[in-house]
């Protein structure tokens with residue numbers, strides 16, 4: 001069974017602030033070690049519980065956070081999707097997989113008590129699909145569902161776990177930290193968290209191989225996509241995309257035939273309306 005592990009950074013244990021998240025920032029290299037450690041724990045557990053192919057997709061910022069050398073002490077056959085400009089972005093590799101796992105994910109924009117809550121960039125106030133507000137977890141879960149692929153594991157702070165469980169009641173989940181606000185959290189010990197990640201990834205695999213895994217979440221088209229930007233200026237330029245209309249000063253909408261098309265449209269609107277990320 002092919003497993004794709006999409007690894008973001010905001011939800012990794014030990015990370016609470018922007019200075020830990022951006023390449024070049026003061027604490028980035030230290031927190032990158034936490035990201036690598038969690039990725040390796042999940043990869044090893046997945047191999048040990050019946051995976052036949054394991055693909056790690058670097059899903060944070062410019063997607064150059066995990067290095068090739070990190071694969072050296074992992075089982076042969078582990079692959080890394082590295083670098084930016086990927087058509088499916090955080091969802092690269094999903095088609096054809098047996099299941100996907102979201103490691104180090106974070107709550108959507110506007111969530112209280114959530115480390116670095118945002119939706120793809122600091123330019124986005126909200127994102128809805130057929131009236132349902134989603135963040136990166138929801139959008140990528142529906143994208144996986146479009147390809148017939150379930151989400152088997154999510155990890156992140158307690159707000160991320162609550163958001164994921166609302167959409168994916170059957171998913172295995174690990175709470176990596178308890179957020180006190182947007183930039184502070186109570187952290188467990190690294191060893192304790194590693195044990196939980198190892199166990200949850202193993203449980204997820206055991207359920208999948210026994211045919212008791214979660215079902216894909218499928219959102220049938222057509223899809224009404226609504227993107228609320230932080231500023232009217234962002235909406236001005238996003239509206240250059242054919243087929244869009246303005247809902248209000250900051251909100252742009254379009255109707256797309258499928259979730260995959262809505263995913264591409266959202267990312268196109270982000271490029272058109274995007275400025276400096278605030279996360």
Ligand SMILES: [Zn+2]
Pocket residue numbers: 008009010059060061
């Ligand atoms: Zn990120």
